[in-house]
Amino acid sequence: MLFIENKVIGGVLLVSGTTIGAAMLALPPVTGLAGFYPSLILFFLYWAFFAFTALLMLEVTLWMEANTNLITMARRTIGTWGEVLSWTTYLFLLYSLTTAYLAGSSRIFIDFCEAVTGYDLPDWAGPLPLLLIFGFFVYRGALFVDLANRLLMLGLIVTYCLAVGFLAPHVEETLLQHTNWKFMIISNSIIATSFGFHIIIPSLATYMQRDVKKLKKAIIIGSSLPLVVYIIWEWVTLGVIPLDGEYGIINGYEQDANGAHLLTGLLGNTWLSMVLRFFAFFSIITSFLGVSLSLRDFLADGFKIKKTGFGRMKLFLLTFVPTLFFMWINPRAFLSALEYAGAFGVMILLGFLPALMVWKGRYKQHIPSHYTAPGGKVSLIIVMALSGLIVLLEIANKLGFAEYYLKIY
Numbered sequence: 001m002l003f004i005e006n007k008v009i010g011g012v013l014l015v016s017g018t019t020i021g022a023a024m025l026a027l028p029p030v031t032g033l034a035g036f037y038p039s040l041i042l043f044f045l046y047w048a049f050f051a052f053t054a055l056l057m058l059e060v061t062l063w064m065e066a067n068t069n070l071i072t073m074a075r076r077t078i079g080t081w082g083e084v085l086s087w088t089t090y091l092f093l094l095y096s097l098t099t100a101y102l103a104g105s106s107r108i109f110i111d112f113c114e115a116v117t118g119y120d121l122p123d124w125a126g127p128l129p130l131l132l133i134f135g136f137f138v139y140r141g142a143l144f145v146d147l148a149n150r151l152l153m154l155g156l157i158v159t160y161c162l163a164v165g166f167l168a169p170h171v172e173e174t175l176l177q178h179t180n181w182k183f184m185i186i187s188n189s190i191i192a193t194s195f196g197f198h199i200i201i202p203s204l205a206t207y208m209q210r211d212v213k214k215l216k217k218a219i220i221i222g223s224s225l226p227l228v229v230y231i232i233w234e235w236v237t238l239g240v241i242p243l244d245g246e247y248g249i250i251n252g253y254e255q256d257a258n259g260a261h262l263l264t265g266l267l268g269n270t271w272l273s274m275v276l277r278f279f280a281f282f283s284i285i286t287s288f289l290g291v292s293l294s295l296r297d298f299l300a301d302g303f304k305i306k307k308t309g310f311g312r313m314k315l316f317l318l319t320f321v322p323t324l325f326f327m328w329i330n331p332r333a334f335l336s337a338l339e340y341a342g343a344f345g346v347m348i349l350l351g352f353l354p355a356l357m358v359w360k361g362r363y364k365q366h367i368p369s370h371y372t373a374p375g376g377k378v379s380l381i382i383v384m385a386l387s388g389l390i391v392l393l394e395i396a397n398k399l400g401f402a403e404y405y406l407k408i409y
């Protein structure tokens with residue numbers, strides 16, 4: 001009973017569950033170019049960065065009345081342009097993530113169909129099973145998503161533990177020694193996507209009855225658990241996947257392959273490969289359900305669409321037709337969508353905006369507060385500058401400057 005009633009434990013699990021998602025699958029082919037140890041440095045830096053901006057978000061949340069959303073916070077502290085920026089960035093982030101999960105599921109279903117039937121599905125058909133089967137739960141609403149997600153989360157935990165346990169003996173220290181520091185430039189946006197959880201903070205504050213001490217524990221501990229999970233995942237994947245070859249890091253990055261797909265190809269058609277396929281499946285589906293449900297509800301609120309039979313169908317089409325279109329026109333949709341989400345969604349919405357809202361509320365509007373996040377004006381300036389820098393780096397990457405400099409291809 002103590003475990004069930006302890007809201008700190010519940011808060012920690014909410015933060016961790018929101019943070020850990022399908023972006024973990026993209027980490028090996030993206031971070032592996034730089035190597036294990038450069039990636040560890042980025043992991044710790046981004047964990048510290050987003051833990052700090054989460055505390056900034058907590059400060060803003062506690063200025064407002066209960067159940068106030070991020071967009072309202074931006075309007076009250078920054079003004080109309082802040083509301084517009086948060087609205088468009090939030091929508092961009094959710095569409096980017098939904099696109100990534102559809103693209104990630106495509107390769108899983110194509111590989112599974114080929115393994116079972118020997119038939120190679122066309123690329124355009126890959127995301128349709130996810131959309132038709134699990135899109136139904138999103139169409140029905142939060143209750144159906146919740147019930148499905150509980151079973152899927154159990155599967156995710158079990159397959160992660162199994163995969164790590166059986167990959168660990170195959171880790172080669174020589175593979176972990178690879179370092180190429182300049183490739184850290186392309187890892188930033190994916191790692192940023194892997195540490196974002198701030199949108200749950202307003203709900204978390206209500207759940208924990210605005211108890212500052214408990215909220216701080218939930219944020220710090222809850223964000224630290226994914227850091228440990230990611231480090232272990234990096235160790236077992238980068239210690240097994242070589243840099244070169246058909247299922248190597250370089251080819252995986254170029255071909256938009258996730259870490260589980262590369263491991264499956266290296267290990268062959270074994271039961272461990274099946275565990276990895278299921279791990280990838282659970283990772284993507286659990287993320288897909290939560291993000292697409294959030295997108296559906298966001299669209300319903302923004303366009304004032306009632307969740308009746310016809311309204312749910314309109315929301316279903318608004319949620320998934322654009323994401324299918326983006327996925328079909330971009331052969332690197334999985335990694336590209338996660339990169340866009342990290343640079344232009346996460347860094348603006350969860351990095352730049354919390355710092356700017358605190359600046360406006362704390363130093364311009366002098367809003368009284370029961371909690372003040374650590375750091376002063378210098379810390380806020382650093383956060384906003386770093387957020388802008390990561391966005392500029394990703395713009396350079398998308399324009400081809402990083403590709404020219406790094407000579408990836």
